Amino acid sequence: MTEHQPRLDQVSLWDLIKEDHRTHYSDWTRPGFRAMAVYRFGHWALRRRSYTLKLVLSVIHRTAFRFVRNVYGIEIRPTATVGRRFHIGHQGAIVVHAHAVIGDDCLIRQGATLGIGGLERGTDFEESGPIIGNRVDIGAGAMIVGRLTIGDDVNIGPNAVVLVNVPSNSTVLPPPARILPRPPQNAALQTSTATTAGAISAAILSSGFFLRATDYLPGIYA
Numbered sequence: 001m002t003e004h005q006p007r008l009d010q011v012s013l014w015d016l017i018k019e020d021h022r023t024h025y026s027d028w029t030r031p032g033f034r035a036m037a038v039y040r041f042g043h044w045a046l047r048r049r050s051y052t053l054k055l056v057l058s059v060i061h062r063t064a065f066r067f068v069r070n071v072y073g074i075e076i077r078p079t080a081t082v083g084r085r086f087h088i089g090h091q092g093a094i095v096v097h098a099h100a101v102i103g104d105d106c107l108i109r110q111g112a113t114l115g116i117g118g119l120e121r122g123t124d125f126e127e128s129g130p131i132i133g134n135r136v137d138i139g140a141g142a143m144i145v146g147r148l149t150i151g152d153d154v155n156i157g158p159n160a161v162v163l164v165n166v167p168s169n170s171t172v173l174p175p176p177a178r179i180l181p182r183p184p185q186n187a188a189l190q191t192s193t194a195t196t197a198g199a200i201s202a203a204i205l206s207s208g209f210f211l212r213a214t215d216y217l218p219g220i221y222a
Contacts, residue, residue: 008083013044016084023085031072032088038064042078083134090140097129103152104134111141117163133168 008016017037024033042065045057061078069075073092076082080096083104088094090110096102097115108114116128131149132138139158144150151168160174 008081011084013040016040019085023087031068031074031091035068035072035074035076035088036086038068039076039078039080039082043082046078080129099126100129100132102132103136106132106134106136106138108138109140112138112143114144117145
C-alpha cells in the first residue's frame with residue numbers, strides 16, 4: 001500500500017466511505033460511489049466476530065449487493081480486497097473477482113473484468129484472482145485474467161487482454177483497430193441485387209416448375 005498512511009485494516013469503515021465519497025467528486029448519487037459503499041460495508045461485516053451480528057449484516061449487504069449488481073452492473077464481492085480511494089469511472093459490466101487484490105488510488109472503467117479464465121486442476125479458487133498494484137488505471141473493456149500481478153503506476157488501455165505479469169511504470173495497449181476499404185454503396189447494391197436474382201432463378205429451376213408447366217402447355221413451350 002501507499003507509504004506514510006495507515007494500512008487498509010487500520011482505517012475505520014466510515015473513514016473509508018468518506019474517502020470514496022471524495023474520490024467520486026463528493027456526489028453520493030454516482031453508481032461508483034454507491035457500489036463502493038456497499039462493498040465497504042460487506043467487507044467490514046465479514047470481519048465481525050459475532051455470528052448473529054454477521055448473519056444480520058450479511059442479509060442487509062446481500063440485498064444492497066444485488067441492487068448494485070442488477071441495476072448498475074457493478075459486481076464487487078465483499079471477499080475481495082480493494083484499497084483506498086478506488087474510483088469507478090463509469091457504471092456497467094464491471095466484474096471484480098471474489099479474491100482479487102487491488103491497491104490504493106486505482107481507477108476502473110466500464111466493461112472491465114478482473115477475473116479468471118478457467119481453473120486448472122488443483123488450483124485454489126481463493127488464490128486465483130489477479131493482484132493489482134497502486135495507482136493502476138484500467139481502461140474500458142480491459143480483461144485482466146488469472147493469478148497475475150500488475151505493478152504500481154501501470155496504465156492498461158481499453159480492450160486490452162492481460163494474461164501475464166506487468167512490471168511497474170508500464171503501459172499495456174491492445175492491437176490497434178484495422179481499417180478496411182468498403183466498396184461504393186451503388187456497386188454493393190448492384191452486386192447484392194444480382195446475387196439475389198441469381199439465387200431466385202436457381203431455386204425456380206431446381207424446383208422443376210418449368211418441367212411441370214410444359215406438361216399442361218405444350219403449345220407454348222414447343
